[in-house]
């Protein structure tokens with residue numbers, strides 16, 4: 001289905017269809033994948049047709065609704081609800097926003113199952129998915145404002161992966177700060193590292209920056225040292241998939257390298273994320289599950305095989321940045337500074 005709305009990563013229409021912009025195809029093609037059941041949503045998250053911690057949560061919430069929307073009894077609804085949550089919770093382990101959104105949907109059922117008739121409970125679940133999405137849009141705007149104020153004067157920014165509209169359904173988190181800085185005339189250039197193997201940077205962030213008219217240059221993932229040595233970067237902003245109570249942060253693979261480079265060169269390193277990315281149930285990095293994905297993603301590039309037949313690969317999708325390497329964590333509530341105690 002051709003794109004219908006700029007580059008909104010999802011559309012949920014009046015036919016109860018979830019349309020997901022297929023991020024595997026961007027920027028070459030802007031095509032929407034239609035989902036009318038929870039299994040299709042699970043597959044879309046697992047295959048990374050949609051990705052980005054907050055967006056995964058929003059899509060999962062709509063997936064839960066699609067799983068129960070035709071139920072006729074409370075027993076049937078509870079069975080399908082639990083099955084939908086089980087399937088969705090197994091799609092990707094690191095982004096805590098997925099589990100935050102599922103917990104929001106569980107709370108609706110726990111609170112209302114004995115109060116509302118089935119049809120009203122189903123409508124409430126649908127409304128809750130939209131509410132989670134709307135809240136994220138507002139959180140992104142606040143993160144953008146807090147982040148732009150914090151980074152005032154730092155006009156040359158490096159960012160990693162994609163943390164924009166394609167990752168959150170709003171203006172984005174780290175990329176939302178960059179968009180806000182640009183709109184306020186606070187930015188000269190953005191360096192975008194390609195972010196192998198999925199190429200969220202070279203494909204998705206570059207796509208969004210081009211759409212916004214923000215000047216950028218794509219660099220290889222291993223260029224960050226030279227950018228620092230030559231004094232080309234004033235600050236680095238990244239997103240997060242899960243933040244522990246002490247501020248240890250799981251984010252796209254490569255983030256830890258950037259943070260260590262920033263510490264060595266005294267470059268400001270900032271994490272941007274909504275409060276829903278903070279997992280107050282875990283104390284530190286040791287408790288964060290790190291997703292390993294198929295070796296094929298590493299053995300290929302842009303869908304083309306680059307490694308010899310028979311090659312093996314190790315594909316950590318995320319890494320951990322120690323809290324002492326993070327100068328600030330910016331959420332919709334404001335700016336947290338090290339040492340962190342969430």
Ligand SMILES: CSC[C@H]1O[C@H](OP(=O)(O)O)[C@H](O)[C@@H]1O
Pocket residue numbers: 051052053054160161162163164167168173174200238239240241251252253317
């Ligand atoms: C605001 S998105 C946060 C986070 O999600 C991305 O991971 P993926 O593309 O694998 O879903 C990346 O780690 C972003 O920083």
